[in-house]
Amino acid sequence: MNRQRPSFLYGILLTAALFGFSGTFLSESPSNKNRASTAPLSRVEEIYAPFDTLRTDLSDYIWPTNASTVITSSFADYRRTHLHEGVDISTNSQNGYPVYASRSGYISRIFISRRGYGKMLYMRHPDGFVxxxxxxxxxxxxxxxxxxxxQKQNKRYSLEVDIDPAMFPVEKGHLIAYTGETGIGSSHLHFEVRDSALNPINPFLLPQISAAISDQIPPHFDMVAFTPLASGSKAQGRTRTWVVDAKRENAGEYVLSDPVKVSGLIGVSVKASDQADILKYRTGPFRFEMYIDGKLVFTSAKKFILDGEAHQVMAYYDRNLLRARKGRFEKLYVEYGNRLPFYNRLPEGTGPIDTSELEPGEHQLRILTWDLSNNESSLTAMLSVSPSAKR
Structure with a gap:
């Protein structure tokens, strides 16, 4: 069922999410229009409250290996069944590089499997972070x-065991392991940071981790998709998704060559990538903002994931475009049921373009994106709204 929001409510909720207002709002359900409800806020708070304060010393984490500072996959990158919960560090297709404790603490768990992450160590730190x-x-x-x-006692290769804190204490920077290729995939080091509740945290929020990467190249826009989300909605005169190539005009500046005709409720998604200096590997950009006629209507940043919610990969990426082999398009709207804490407390249903809220004529669509080094790219397009599109 396609759910639509009253325009006045959308404006209130978006303002509250972007600028931190709080209060009691009207429910979106037509049957509840005349009674107050705090449900929209309570669901948002459930998703975002764990990350209001990162109770850790952000400056205390160091780069965990001398293999390289090359990132082959970043936080929240696409996987077929989940979002990537850490970063992958290149080991130059070789094994045996030292792995160092990113902080002082103790080995809290040993995990060994022939699949998945292969041989893995957990370190618990004094503030509870892992x-x-x-x-x-x-x-x-x-x-x-x-x-x-x-392994010998259990007579099996696989192992998952919690360790007493006093058994293997480790100082920051001390050797704890060597890089390899156990589990699934080629040689590399997978590195994660999690809070005390084991919610994954983007390691590049940590100053010494982000400082290890040299990057002056802005993100790249490849394509933009316009998807009709409600009955009767159309993009470029059709009820199916319209995909158009982005044209690069200058470094970090992209446009769509022709106006896009839109009517009804339209979801925008982008195929974009980021590449650090002199590296062949591309990952997804870190942050997006979308504006209509200069008004901010959507924002996202891949900072955190709730433990157990990484499977919501298709709440973030466009499933239909993946199936059509168009590539990995990141949705610039929050679908109902999305529990990813990427959207700065924006409520479900935020982001789609609703032409009933726009005057007939042309309107500017502007999308900004940043990488983790704060390099910025922009994409500008014109949306054409016909008189019949304003209901």
Whole structure:
């Protein structure tokens, strides 16, 4: 069922989400128009409250290996069944580079499997935060000997065991393992940061981690998709998704060559990528904003994921365009049921263009995106709204 919002309510909720207002709002359900409800806020708070304060010393984390500072996959990048919950660091197709404790703490869990993350270590830190190191060739000598002892006792290769805090204390920067290619995938180091509730945190929010990457290249826009979301809605005169190539005019500046005719409720999604200096690997941009005639209507940033919600990959990426082999398009709207904390407290239903709220004529669509080094790119297009599109 296509759900639409009254324009006055949309404006109130969007303002509250973007500027931090609070209060009691009217329900979106037509049957509840005349009674107050706090449900929209309580659901938003449930998603975002765990990340209001990161109770950790952000400056205390260091880069976990000397293999390289090349990122082959970033936080919240696409996976077929989930969002990537950490970053992948290149090891130059080789094994055996040292892995260092990103902070002081203790080895809290050993995980070994022939699939998935292969050999993995969890480190718990004094504030409760956790760092994870995966696809390891082997652990440091003491931990490795202990793991092999347990494997022998259990008579099986797979192992998942919690460790007493006093057993393997580790100082920041000390050797804990060596890079490898265990589990699924080629040689690389998978690195994660999680809060005390094991919610994944983007490692590049940490100053010493982000400072390790050299990047002066702005993100790249490839294509823009316009998807009719409600009955009778159309993009470029059709009820199916309209995909158009972005044209690069200058460094970091893109346009759509021709106006796009829209009517009804339209969702915008973009195929975009980011590439650090002299690296061949492309990842997804970090942050987006979308404006209609200079008014901010959508914002997102890949900062956090709730533990257990990484499977919502298709709430963020456009499933139909993936199936059509068009590529990985990131939705610039919040679908109903989306529990990803990417949207700065914007409520469900935010982001689609509703031509009933626009006057007939042309309107400017402007999309901004940033990478983790704050390099910015923009895409500008004109939307054409006919008189019949304003209901």
């Amino acid at each position: 760092t994870l190191y995966a696809h390891l060739q082997r652990f440091d000598d003491k931990v490795d000997a202990y793991a092999k002892k347990l």
